[in-house]
Amino acid sequence: MKILIVDDEDMQRETLQGFLDKKGYSTLTAANGREGLELFNTYPIQLVLLDHKMPDMNGDEVLARMKEINPLIHAIMITAYGAVGTAVKVMQLGADDFLEKPVDLVELLAKIEAIEQQVAEEEDVAAVNETIDRKEMPLQVIGESPAMRKLLSVVQRVAQTPWTALIRGETGTGKELIARLIHLLSPRSQAPFIEVNCAAIPENLFESELFGHEKGSFTGATGRRKGRFELAQTGSLFLDEVGELPLSLQAKLLRALQEKKISRVGSEEDIEVDVRVLAATNRDLKQQVTDGHFREDLYYRLNVLEIEIPPLRNRKEDIPLLVDFFLERYTQHPIRFDPEAMATLIKFPFPGNVRELEHIIQRLVTMARGTVIKPADLPAEMRFHKATEQGTLADQLESMEREMIITALEKHDWVQTRAAESLGISERVLRYKMGKHSIKK
Ligand SMILES: Nc1ncnc2c1ncn2[C@@H]1O[C@H](COP(=O)(O)OP(=O)(O)OP(=O)(O)O)[C@@H](O)[C@H]1O
Numbered sequence: 001m002k003i004l005i006v007d008d009e010d011m012q013r014e015t016l017q018g019f020l021d022k023k024g025y026s027t028l029t030a031a032n033g034r035e036g037l038e039l040f041n042t043y044p045i046q047l048v049l050l051d052h053k054m055p056d057m058n059g060d061e062v063l064a065r066m067k068e069i070n071p072l073i074h075a076i077m078i079t080a081y082g083a084v085g086t087a088v089k090v091m092q093l094g095a096d097d098f099l100e101k102p103v104d105l106v107e108l109l110a111k112i113e114a115i116e117q118q119v120a121e122e123e124d125v126a127a128v129n130e131t132i133d134r135k136e137m138p139l140q141v142i143g144e145s146p147a148m149r150k151l152l153s154v155v156q157r158v159a160q161t162p163w164t165a166l167i168r169g170e171t172g173t174g175k176e177l178i179a180r181l182i183h184l185l186s187p188r189s190q191a192p193f194i195e196v197n198c199a200a201i202p203e204n205l206f207e208s209e210l211f212g213h214e215k216g217s218f219t220g221a222t223g224r225r226k227g228r229f230e231l232a233q234t235g236s237l238f239l240d241e242v243g244e245l246p247l248s249l250q251a252k253l254l255r256a257l258q259e260k261k262i263s264r265v266g267s268e269e270d271i272e273v274d275v276r277v278l279a280a281t282n283r284d285l286k287q288q289v290t291d292g293h294f295r296e297d298l299y300y301r302l303n304v305l306e307i308e309i310p311p312l313r314n315r316k317e318d319i320p321l322l323v324d325f326f327l328e329r330y331t332q333h334p335i336r337f338d339p340e341a342m343a344t345l346i347k348f349p350f351p352g353n354v355r356e357l358e359h360i361i362q363r364l365v366t367m368a369r370g371t372v373i374k375p376a377d378l379p380a381e382m383r384f385h386k387a388t389e390q391g392t393l394a395d396q397l398e399s400m401e402r403e404m405i406i407t408a409l410e411k412h413d414w415v416q417t418r419a420a421e422s423l424g425i426s427e428r429v430l431r432y433k434m435g436k437h438s439i440k441k
């Protein structure tokens with residue numbers, strides 16, 4: 001990484017440069033803002049260490065001008081001791097970090113390493129997005145959260161290797177999507193991507209599904225048939241829900257992975273297979289190994305590279321982006337969420353993750369009459385969840401009461417007599433409570 005040091009104090013500049021050169025960085029120095037900008041215009045600089053107070057131009061201004069030239073520039077501002085106000089301002093200007101004088105070199109190094117890590121990640125994510133755009137891929141992966149960017153960066157690197165990867169994540173987090181993305185980003189993208197759902201195939205048919213069979217090898221085997229391993233030749237084989245694989249078949253799969261050879265059911269002949277295996281599970285496979293349900297040797301074969309997809313509740317920043325994405329996919333009309341409805345959505349923990357969100361949006365656009373989705377349009381469990389998440393007991397009871405009344409009214413097409421009956425209150429009390437909570441159809 002090329003680092004530019006801009007500081008008007010000779011001593012400080014020399015100390016920083018000497019230290020960073022020794023650590024193997026390539027550095028340039030400037031004694032004032034103007035010189036700094038000149039160098040910045042000439043060399044591909046990725047990080048600047050900026051003294052905040054300089055005679056010709058302060059650090060803020062230098063950084064602002066650099067950002068105009070290259071918005072992706074990374075910066076660490078070096079400020080006077082105790083100048084917290086400046087520090088806040090500096091971060092607002094888009095510096096990655098700041099250090100107080102006198103500069104602690106160990107701390108400086110840690111910050112530079114953190115930025116390097118981030119730069120590497122940004123490059124990976126950019127490469128993924130570029131490939132998706134360039135190849136007009138049949139899939140899109142939405143997510144700008146730090147967790148998602150980290151994931152995409154891992155995916156980009158995993159895709160370039162030939163090794164087996166195990167994708168883990170709760171239900172609906174996007175395991176299959178990520179497996180497809182890895183395939184499409186890999187050198188095998190032109191070859192087939194073949195999926196095997198280990199939970200869906202009956203045990204007695206599994207071997208033939210995976211490895212194929214010869215004619216007459218078992219009752220019902222009326223012809224010779226290729227298995228999925230062979231179909232995936234030179235491509236990728238996706239073993240979905242691999243945790244459901246019966247023990248008897250785990251041994252056979254292990255052999256195929258170890259020897260890169262298979263034989264069809266009813267045949268002695270070995271067939272060489274060149275297949276990249278991707279596996280996914282929503283189970284704790286390690287635990288299954290401990291419990292004796294999954295072979296340890298197979299586990300290590302599959303888990304050469306490990307990819308963990310974070311649950312949606314740990315990357316809530318992605319919810320609005322996903323909402324827009326699914327709205328666009330499932331409706332032609334302009335439709336949007338009002339802020340309160342969006343806030344309710346964001347608070348929901350989504351046990352079914354992205355798939356659950358997708359289904360909710362599908363349902364909402366099907367049922368919506370207007371162009372704005374309001375909290376009352378959301379599924380009851382969401383509105384309830386919001387009610388139980390915050391506030392004092394009295395607040396919670398209030399909002400729970402409100403939710404229950406709305407739900408009952410909706411369920412009975414806003415016929416108050418029946419809604420009141422289902423709630424076990426009189427119609428008069430219902431009307432009073434509707435007034436209190438300002439509930440209108
Ligand atoms: N980041 C994302 N961007 C866009 N769509 C997504 C994203 N993540 C998941 N989806 C969509 O959510 C749905 C569920 O994803 P997928 O089937 O890959 O999940 P899964 O982890 O395999 O689920 P399961 O454990 O139930 O098999 C799919 O329609 C997928 O396209």
Ligand SMILES: [Mg+2]
Pocket residue numbers: 175176240
């Ligand atoms: Mg799946």
